[in-house]
Amino acid sequence: MTQFNDGKDVGALRTIGEVGEALGIKAHVLRYWEQQFPMLKPLKRSGGRRYYRPEDVSLLETIDRLVNREGYTLKGAKAAIRAGKADAGAVPSPSAAPAAPSAAAQHDGPSVEDVVPQLKAIRARLEAILEA
Template sequence: MDKDDGAMLTIGELSAELGLPTHILRYWETKFTELRPLQRSGNRRYYRPADVALAKRINELLNTRGFTIKGAQKELRSGAGQKAPVAEAKAAPQAPPPTASAPGNMAPLRAIRRRLAEALAAA
């Protein structure tokens, strides 16, 4: 059964939508103070649309863009975390400032990830 766009989601529904286990969402609640779903009896979590959007943004920062938890926290606090990914892609192409999360610094990690994926595929 599909819900309306403005409906609250349970932790199970949100985890299925993001493709993550529920314990990851509960962990994020401890690390990102902005992520505060409603908790009802029995500690059942209900994510409002704003919470869902924030969880999707956190997921993008951590799992797509390769940020660390601290890096994602800084990105969200700085307000840069509010930009839509499409808006970032349309910005004038410039070299990113040298930081720990710059794409050039991620190349060795991506190479390791690729080799691991190849090894798992061969197994």
């Protein structure tokens, strides 16, 4: 769980700015994730000001891990969370054999192995343009 160094109690409500700074996620991304993940419901006060509970912050950390570190799509991350397969401590150990992803968590489109050669070719062309 994220450690906040703001002097507030561990169970205190946090603003979107405080959460965004602690997690390294911009506020507009947090607001977008609220739309995409119905289970993420921060308290909203007058004027629409958001206050995140500790369980909201934990869910945001899980979403961030799934999407930005484990490569899930938003749809796949949502399915993994709903299925209970995305526990906050469920980061696989490096020595563990990777499990086959569920159908809901699979990515749409080409695999990484298919895209890497194309990206390398694009990079080479861009470098050639820069050198010209």
